[in-house]
Amino acid sequence: MTKRQSASQSSGTTEEYKFVEHGPWITTGGKQWCFSCGHVALNNDISRWATKVGCYFREHPSFKSKLKKAGGK
Numbered sequence: 001m002t003k004r005q006s007a008s009q010s011s012g013t014t015e016e017y018k019f020v021e022h023g024p025w026i027t028t029g030g031k032q033w034c035f036s037c038g039h040v041a042l043n044n045d046i047s048r049w050a051t052k053v054g055c056y057f058r059e060h061p062s063f064k065s066k067l068k069k070a071g072g073k
């Protein structure tokens with residue numbers, strides 16, 4: 001049994017991740033994007049992930065690490 005250490009649950013943060021499905025979807029120039037948060041559904045790993053986790057993907061705990069992987073910096 002391994003205990004997972006939860007990263008500092010700071011109470012100072014204003015935004016918190018919660019699942020809100022994207023939509024309504026707008027199609028512009030063959031690209032689909034979410035009218036609520038502006039997320040564009042692209043055919044790459046981070047975009048597919050963001051589509052899955054919903055409009056608050058930027059607040060998701062793994063967003064930063066996803067961004068790092070995708071950014072290649």
Ligand SMILES: [Zn+2]
Pocket residue numbers: 021022023034035036037038039054055056
């Ligand atoms: Zn959205």
